[in-house]
Amino acid sequence: MSTWSRNNGALALSAAATCLLVGGTALAFLWVPQDADQGFSQKIFYLHVPVALTAYACFAWGAWKAWRLLSRRQDRYDLESYTAVHMGIIFGVLTLVTGSIWAKISWGVWWTWSERQLVLFLILFLFYSAYFMLRYSLAPGPARANMSAVYALFGVVLIPVSFLAIRLAGTLLHPNPVINRDGPQMSASMFGVFCVCLAGMLALAAALYRTELTGKRLDARLRELRELLA
């Protein structure tokens, strides 16, 4: 990695995230026509769904780094995997919050078990919270790196399996889904603005990831230097 990209990568990503998110939000509120069915409240779609997809992307990135750790045996992947999962859980909590707000506005309840994505995110939240518990109760070192990596890999396998399970359980409890979010087909303008928001959210996650990683690496280096001096 060149020095420029190391120093300014996070800055450039932050700038891109700001432009895309501000632009996307402005377009969503001012340009895209109101949803015929849900009206104004549908605007949260441009925040909620990109946040959810970004959370998936972070978990997948964390698992990819975990895979690299196990196959390449390089220490740096441990920190990268951990930081990605950390970002994933932040976006996951945001998904739960925005989804809950949307549920309240659309259906009048803060929580509904028939909304599969929300249930999935609740399970993922529990799963990745346990990831942090596991990490913090192990002594730092290669053993912790390995176990965290194995657990992070379990996560990406658990996502589709849990989704399938929630679908099965959904038909078990609600033979005819009353609530269906797919509803009206998306128009071209909606989809375009959605893509802008998604790109902005991904850029934001990447910027946060880079910044967090730089900070953590600095911490680690500082600790090494302190130990050398002591």
Add this chain to the structure above:
Amino acid sequence: MSYLVDVATLARKDLRLELRARDTVPAMLLFVVSALVIFHFALPEESSGPAAVGLLWIAILFTALLGLGRAFMAEREQGLLDGLVLAPCDRSAIWLGKTLSTLVFLLLVEAIALPAFALFFDGSRIGPAAIAGVLLADLGIATVGTLLAAMASASRARELLLPLLFLPVVIPLLVGGVGAAVEPDPARYLGFLGLYDLIFAILSWASFEYVVTE
């Protein structure tokens, strides 16, 4: 071939230990029967049969947790695991041996728990499909549970950590098991359980080595 011999030796070691000390299976048995009695008082009088099936599954999962919490206790406390890791056998054989012994414990407990459930609650709920669901879920519980128990036993939190790691991962097993018992068409749920077992058995088998080595 020698791999299977290693696995059998390791599983036999666990079973012999249990046969001599008898400190896991009797506790699991007592726990599952106590749980069923508790559930009778927890369920309102007019509650439905399917609700009781759900409680049976909770009892099975928590009983399994009780057993899994002790699965690697001897290995970790006596430093046996280091010896096993150094032994000239594939590390995944350690996992498979432990999975087999856990499975035997679970089956022993369920051989009592399911008749007890049929006796205390609605016996007609325990059909062939429900039993097939329990057996398939046992495989999943043993495979995933053994891997997670190995992780938890290495941590400071130990027994505290295992349920946190274990419960989110076995939610699909609960869905499949309950579905197989209460739905008119259990084939889909049994198929799903089989799929889960296959995926997580492969994953656990392949990744166990990293859990016990540095």
